Amino acid sequence: MRLDLLAFGVHPDDVELSCAGTLLVEKNNGKKIGIIDLTRGELGTRGTAASREKEAADSARILGVELRENLEMPDGFFKDDEINQRKIIQVLRKYQPHVILCNSPEDRHPDHGRAAALVQTAAFLSGLIKIETRDTTGKLQDPWRPEHIFHYIQDTYHNPDFVIDVSAYFDKKVESIRAFGTQFYHPDHVDDGPQTYISSPEFLESITHRAKMFGKMIGVPFAEGFITKKMIGLKNFDPLIPQQG
Numbered sequence: 001m002r003l004d005l006l007a008f009g010v011h012p013d014d015v016e017l018s019c020a021g022t023l024l025v026e027k028n029n030g031k032k033i034g035i036i037d038l039t040r041g042e043l044g045t046r047g048t049a050a051s052r053e054k055e056a057a058d059s060a061r062i063l064g065v066e067l068r069e070n071l072e073m074p075d076g077f078f079k080d081d082e083i084n085q086r087k088i089i090q091v092l093r094k095y096q097p098h099v100i101l102c103n104s105p106e107d108r109h110p111d112h113g114r115a116a117a118l119v120q121t122a123a124f125l126s127g128l129i130k131i132e133t134r135d136t137t138g139k140l141q142d143p144w145r146p147e148h149i150f151h152y153i154q155d156t157y158h159n160p161d162f163v164i165d166v167s168a169y170f171d172k173k174v175e176s177i178r179a180f181g182t183q184f185y186h187p188d189h190v191d192d193g194p195q196t197y198i199s200s201p202e203f204l205e206s207i208t209h210r211a212k213m214f215g216k217m218i219g220v221p222f223a224e225g226f227i228t229k230k231m232i233g234l235k236n237f238d239p240l241i242p243q244q245g
Helices: 014-028 049-063 082-095 110-125 167-178 201-218
Strands: 005-009 033-039 067-073 099-102 148-152 162-165 223-228
Touching (some): 005 082, 005 110, 014 049, 014 099, 014 162, 014 167, 014 223, 033 049, 033 082, 033 110, 049 067, 049 167, 067 082, 082 110, 099 110, 110 148, 162 201, 167 201
Parallel strands (some): 005 033, 033 067, 099 148
Antiparallel strands (some): 148 223
């Protein structure tokens, strides 16, 4: 299966928090979407690897993505090395996405920046013909390099290079976040586990406030922001002009 857009997150729920609205926009536009989690999030204070796996599957159903896979790198201790680069290269060559979304290059959680660098490096190497990888049947994979890599903005604020209007899908984005019941606050959920930075109601409110702030930049209720290292070019102004009728 070839995908149009592939979203990477180092932890299950990174994608939901940061770019689920954009995935829903593109899904509604007929794009084929996938999510790749690098780790199982097993070092998280709340929940377990098994519970987060179920939550990730529940969220994937809410988002309606074509696939969600986990590369099972060690949470907190994965490295930007050849072993992990090859895991990502195999995924990229298998699904051949045109656009990649991945973690913020600099953020509160050290895993985020390290994951951003890992995916960026692997995406470049994936296009080199002399790097050989094979699929699960042993067949040699063709080189593939995505046209664009965009980093979603996470906890630490960065000025976005562009934002996507997700107003029509923001409620469903929140629903996908709430699928991670062990991680985030829910008024109907009784929990006596240890409280963390992300389990407070204020944290979820900050997600809404950030989306409103990005939305205000383009005159819409909610938006998600992205960073790009590659200049984005337009062939003409048609994408910027509203369609008539």
